[in-house]
Amino acid sequence: LQSDSDNFGDWLYLGVLKKGAGDYEGSRDIFIYAGQIRPQSSTPFANLADLYAYFLNDPIKAEENIKKAIANDSDDYNLYLSLADIYRYKFPERQGMYEQTLLEAMVKFPDNANLIAPLAAYYRDVNQTPKAIEWYEKLVKLLPANQEAKQDLAELKKIKP
DSSP: OOSOTTOHHHHHHHHHHHHHTTOHHHHHHHHHHHHHHOTTOSHHHHHHHHHHHHTSOOHHHHHHHHHHHHHHOTTOHHHHHHHHHHHHHHOGGGTHHHHHHHHHHHHHSTTOHHHHHHHHHHHHHTTOHHHHHHHHHHHHHHOTTOHHHHHHHHHHHHHOO
16 A cells, blocks of 8 residues: 555455454555545445444444445445444434335335335334335235245234234
């Protein structure tokens, strides 16, 4: 990196290595630099969001960075999942944003089982049984071999008000 300070891939790799070694501030600094040399990439911002949310306990910066990542790559559904999780687990007062974020993502990715499953489970977990049934039915339709989803749906139908 000293001979080629523009080697984006190596900077990202170094950031991951530092994170793995527990040097979260060092990892943060590297991902910030990677974002500066490639401001249109989603990767350094998604990595920063993860660091801020789960290692540096700064959910405001986590939200800010995952939104930059989404702005840079709105076609990556995983980024929407990350934002939703930040709302659900790091902003107790804004957990409703979890649902809103996933519903907005569903407009863009209507048949994505990786978005439908957590939304269905969320509705189940917050005792919104009719909505949970609706989303589990969509999931089972998309993934008819998914036994866990079928079982969850059957259990929900037993308790439907």
